[in-house]
């Protein structure tokens with residue numbers, strides 16, 4: 001199995017190194033807190049919001065899961081075997097999640113689904129979706145403790161398998177932390 005391929009990209013705002021892997025549709029800039037669509041001809045800025053909470057008490061390794069969010073629904077932006085259940089659970093959290101502008105720490109990496117795919121998933125999950133305008137990228141704190149994946153505010157029990165590329169995401173965050 002070949003490892004992930006990293007594409008060096010520079011943040012158009014601050015010149016910092018963007019975090020993202022070759023197949024990702026979004027790259028994050030931790031220095032300035034920006035996020036960019038990188039699946040088009042040129043990086044395009046995104047509105048990014050971070051949900052509060054760090055799940056200290058459950059221990060384990062911290063990460064942040066990316067979702068696409070409108071004012072009415074939230075859909076996973078990462079690849080998952082059960083995106084519809086996660087979309088319904090996350091949409092149920094929207095009213096009680098407290099989110100502020102910015103990436104949060106650690107940054108939400110592993111965005112593999114574009115907003116158009118999120119809109120399709122929302123329709124499949126019978127969720128309302130505002131098709132006009134780009135959704136925001138919502139960073140949701142999570143921690144992996146054993147096989148259990150704890151996601152801030154989510155009622156749905158989650159497991160490591162729910163994020164298809166969790167191993168790659170965690171190793172990328174680890175390498176960023178060490179650099």
Ligand SMILES: [Zn+2]
Pocket residue numbers: 011012013014015016029030031032033034
């Ligand atoms: Zn930047």
